Amino acid sequence: MSYDDWFRKDRLPHIFCAGCGNGTIINCTLAAIDQMNWKKEETIFVSGIGCSSRAPGYILTDSLHTTHGRAIAFATGVKMAKPDFNVVVFTGDGDMAAIGGNHFIHACRRNIDMTVVCMNNQIYGMTGGQGSPTTPKGCLSSTTPYGCAETPFDLCELATAAGANFVARWTSYHVKELEKSVKAGLETPGFSFIEVLTQCPTAFGRRNKFRQVIDHVEFLKSHSLLKAKRDRLVEKHEHVPEDMFVVGELTRRNRPALGVKP
Amino acid sequence: MMEITEGSHAVAEAVRLSRPQVVSAYPITPQTHIVEALADFVANGTLDAEYLTVDSELSALSACVGASAAGSRTYSATTSQGLMLMAEVVFNAAGMRLPIVMSIANRALGAPLSIWNDMQDSIAMRDSGWLQFYAEDNQEATDLHFLAYKVAEDATIQLPAFVCFDGFILSHTYEPIDMLTQEQVDQYLPAYNPAEKLDAKDPMSFGMYATPDYYMEFRYEMDEAQKRAKDVIAKYGKEFGTLFGRDYSALVEGYQLADAETAIIAMGSICGTVKDAIDEMRAAGKKVGLLKIRVFRPFPYEEIKKALAHVQRIAVLDKNISLGAKGGATAIEVRDAMYGSTIPVKGYVLGLGGRDIRKKDIKEIVSLCENGAGDQFYGLRKELI
Numbered sequence: 106m107s108y109d110d111w112f113r114k115d116r117l118p119h120i121f122c123a124g125c126g127n128g129t130i131i132n133c134t135l136a137a138i139d140q141m142n143w144k145k146e147e148t149i150f151v152s153g154i155g156c157s158s159r160a161p162g163y164i165l166t167d168s169l170h171t172t173h174g175r176a177i178a179f180a181t182g183v184k185m186a187k188p189d190f191n192v193v194v195f196t197g198d199g200d201m202a203a204i205g206g207n208h209f210i211h212a213c214r215r216n217i218d219m220t221v222v223c224m225n226n227q228i229y230g231m232t233g234g235q236g237s238p239t240t241p242k243g244c245l246s247s248t249t250p251y252g253c254a255e256t257p258f259d260l261c262e263l264a265t266a267a268g269a270n271f272v273a274r275w276t277s278y279h280v281k282e283l284e285k286s287v288k289a290g291l292e293t294p295g296f297s298f299i300e301v302l303t304q305c306p307t308a309f310g311r312r313n314k315f316r317q318v319i320d321h322v323e324f325l326k327s328h329s330l331l332k333a334k335r336d337r338l339v340e341k342h343e344h345v346p347e348d349m350f351v352v353g354e355l356t357r358r359n360r361p362a363l364g365v366k367p
Numbered sequence: 368m369m370e371i372t373e374g375s376h377a378v379a380e381a382v383r384l385s386r387p388q389v390v391s392a393y394p395i396t397p398q399t400h401i402v403e404a405l406a407d408f409v410a411n412g413t414l415d416a417e418y419l420t421v422d423s424e425l426s427a428l429s430a431c432v433g434a435s436a437a438g439s440r441t442y443s444a445t446t447s448q449g450l451m452l453m454a455e456v457v458f459n460a461a462g463m464r465l466p467i468v469m470s471i472a473n474r475a476l477g478a479p480l481s482i483w484n485d486m487q488d489s490i491a492m493r494d495s496g497w498l499q500f501y502a503e504d505n506q507e508a509t510d511l512h513f514l515a516y517k518v519a520e521d522a523t524i525q526l527p528a529f530v531c532f533d534g535f536i537l538s539h540t541y542e543p544i545d546m547l548t549q550e551q552v553d554q555y556l557p558a559y560n561p562a563e564k565l566d567a568k569d570p571m572s573f574g575m576y577a578t579p580d581y582y583m584e585f586r587y588e589m590d591e592a593q594k595r596a597k598d599v600i601a602k603y604g605k606e607f608g609t610l611f612g613r614d615y616s617a618l619v620e621g622y623q624l625a626d627a628e629t630a631i632i633a634m635g636s637i638c639g640t641v642k643d644a645i646d647e648m649r650a651a652g653k654k655v656g657l658l659k660i661r662v663f664r665p666f667p668y669e670e671i672k673k674a675l676a677h678v679q680r681i682a683v684l685d686k687n688i689s690l691g692a693k694g695g696a697t698a699i700e701v702r703d704a705m706y707g708s709t710i711p712v713k714g715y716v717l718g719l720g721g722r723d724i725r726k727k728d729i730k731e732i733v734s735l736c737e738n739g740a741g742d743q744f745y746g747l748r749k750e751l752i
Contacts, residue, residue, distance in 0.1 A: 154448075154480075170480065172448055173395075174423065204393070204452075206425035235403065236420050248394070248406040248420050255420070304505040 108135040111145070113165045120159055124310075124318035126277035126303030130224050131160050133280055134193070137287035140193075148191040151180040153205060156231045156305075157197035157224040174205025177212045180219055183362040191291070192219040198239040199229045202258050206238070213267030216295040216362040222287065223260060223298070226305035234308030245312040260300045265356045270295030272356035274323035277303040279352065286354060295362030302350070369545050374505040374537040375400035377464075377544045378444075378470055378530075381512040383414045384572055385468075387442040388559075389434035391419040391427045395449040396482050397534040398472040402444055402529040416664045424449035428456040428469070435465035436573045437738070438564030440516065443467065446534055447474035450488045453655055454495075460527045461496030461589060463573045465671040466519035466559070468512060468525040469497075472534040473635065473686075484534045485686040486635065490663075490696045495501020498528035499664040501634040503735055505542045507615075510607065513556055514615050517603045520559050524592050524599055533636040535672055535721075547611060555610055555722035593665045600662060618667035620659045623649060627656030629733050630678040630700055632671070632687045637684060644729035660697065668704040680711050682736040686718045694742055713741020722746055 119129050138148065145166045153229050161168035171179040176194045184192045201209050209319035212219070225345035228246055229235040233342035236246035236253050239260065243252040264272045271293040283301060290297030304310055304321035315321035332344070332353030338345050372380070379401045382390070390409065392402035408414035417434075421427045424445050445453060450471060460467050471489045473745040475481040489499060500515055502508035508530065515528040532538060547555075563571060565648060601616045608614025622638075622644050624630060633641050638659045648655045658674050660667065675681060685695020693699060698714025705712050713736050718724045724746070732745055 166745075172477065173452070199394075204425075206422060229394050232396055232399045233403070235394040235399065238422060247399075247403040250410045251409055 108139050109130070111135050111138070111164055111166070114165055116163050119163055119184055121156065122136045122307040124304065125156070125308040126226070126301075126305070127156055127160065127224050129277045129280060129315050130222060130283070130301045130303060131163070131195070134195075134222050134281040134287050135164070137291060139195070143191050147189065147339050148193070149183055149187075150193050150195060151176045151183060152195045153200040154231075155197040155200045155229070156226070157195050158200060160195040174200055174203070175208060176200065177205060177208040177219075177221065181212060181217055184217055184219055188218070188364050188366055193221060193291075194221040196221060196223050197230075198223065198225040198227060198260070199237045202238045202260055210263065210267040211346055213216065213264050213269040213296050213298070216268055216270055216360050218294055218296070218362050218364040218366070220287070220290045220297040220299070223300045224303050225260065225300050226303050226309055226310040227257075228305055231309040234312060244309075261298070262280075264296075264298040268296070268360060269298045270354065270358055270362060271297035273298075273354045274300045274302070274350070274352050276329055277301060278322050278326040279329070282352075289354065289357070294358065294365045295360060322344045368548070369543050371541055371543050373400065373541050374508060374532060375472070375539065376404050377505050377509045377546065378532070379404035379568060380546055381509045382442050382470075383408050384547060384549055385442070385512060385516050385556060386414075386440065386558070387416055388439035389417045389419070389431065389441045390443070391421055391430040391434070391441070392443050392445065393421055393424045393427045393449060395424070395446055396447070397474060397538045398444045398540065400445045401470055401472070405442075421746070424452045425456060426469070426746060428460065429452040431467045432456060432460050432463065432465055435460070435467050436463065436565050438559070438566075439691065440520075440559040441467050442469070444470040444472070445474045447476055447482075447488045450492060451476065454492070457492055457495045457497065459574060459725040462585060464525040464589075465527060466516070466525055468515045468519060469527065469529055470512070471529050472538040473531050474534040476648045481720040484536050485721065486531065487687045489529050490687040492529070493664060493696060496526055496593070497664065498526055498593070498662070500528065500530050500662055501660065502530065502532040502537065503636060503638040503659060505532070505537055505540065506544055508611070509527050509539055509544055509546065510613055510615065513552060514600070514603055514607055517556055518596060518599050519598050520561075521603075522562060524590050524596050526589065526596065531635065535718045536636045551611065555714075556712065579729055596665050597667070615661070617664075617670070618660070618662040619670045619674055620661060621624070622657040622659065622660060624656035624674065626654055628654040628679045629682060629736055630675050630680070631655065631657045631682045631684060631729070631733070632660060632697060633657065633684040634663065634697065635686065637686065637718065638725060640724060641684075641729050644726040646727065646751070648733065653733065663697075666704075668700075671701060671704040671723055672708070674720065675705070675710065676708075678710060680736050681705065681713065682741065683714045684732070685713060685714060685716050688716045688719065698742075711739070715741060715743065715745040717745040
């Protein structure tokens, strides 16, 4: 499935490595946007720096490719100047959770009406595989050659705690679910955050024993714990496996929002 | 001992040998190989230091400021946008007189985004109070780190220092390097032992509020330290030469300058290309020479005026542009250095955003200068304008 009308075909071939999950995430996002019947001339994609941030370059709308970590801040300006416009941010874990962390939490707090899709490959892929704030404990990167010793962020809990109206997490395996969540995010007034755990075979996979791309996708699938299932386990006071992460729609609420289309 | 190694790895090894106690850095192309190597050294125990994987360049240099104020030898590396993000703390580090050494793998600034080489990043920080060293090749890039620590930490200077080397052109190039041994470096560079540091037994504050009654004198003292740095660089550069055979006492370095009619002024890796072009022009009977600027801050005004008193014309090559002013930063400063002289100074802005500079370009610029043409961009693609 592809959404030819939204692609800048003259920009192909893209720069993503073979086996990268970013294309899947872009496709799911565009599939959701396609269902919204948004006009291209009223839709703006904003990004920062990193592999994720190349996405708007391949999409046939106005876009801002900004500085590292600042995509949400630039997007806030766009949304305040043009509340009629649909603003979507593509970002990554390094871009959004490290250097741009402050903009992220404050956009959640203000609950500004935009949708942020975070391609979380758990590493700085573009610069060659340094540890990021979402690199899991024990994982190898070029700056943690014997395993990351720091505790990673849970980006969804962060977004929820900071005030976002809509928060969901999926992986690059869950294409249909992801598409639905992005659409729900686009429909929800206020700040919508969709985290997508994805494979980076070049910088993460080859260091962390995912010899084949599919090995990593399988890992993401098998370590996903549906929110409903997690809730049941908690309710029954049963053990929730520590090595799994929760996927699904995690937060949906109606806090006062900023910049909502009049 | 001679070894063939990548520029970034040679710099990382020089940093390891300098025994920093805190290294704090954030990944950014084309600097990343340096800090990856340092992370490896720390993880493997060959460098006894704290390595911080911080969340941004702003945090990287902020952590260095804290560590340096606490009395540690500290190191960071960055380039381009990373340096711009650090800007606030760049000025603070100098104002607090903290001798941090930072490598800059020179890269162009956005927008538009470019990962390729020019010198706009470090040049944009020229008023910050940091010493600025520029390397022509990776041997110099390596050695200048030892000199930078030695000068920066001198009790009469106490200013931070950039060691700038061209991104990709040097950082990713393999060259033979004569690497010092730990014994040699220890002999040259003693442990950092600042007279003033954060100490609970003798409390003090860095970076306090200075009212208009006090502020200006801090700036004055920094400027005086910059001026003193010339002699200190000469002293320690000479000591380096005496001990290891490579003399870095001069802030500027001439090549085929003695009888030159046209003098080219340049900084960084382009000097190698210029030297090759000069050899060919000399073989064809043209008297051309080079004056390489190794130290941009403090700026070598007197040294330039003295070295070029006999030439007929000067062509200044700038891989940066001070937009709205008269060309690149070096040309502007050289015109000031040559003030009162009748020797024409022509500036050429070239190589921005990684545009290649070849020997034939240098020859073309010499021809332009001979014909009195200059103070212009060189190498523009007319069809794009």
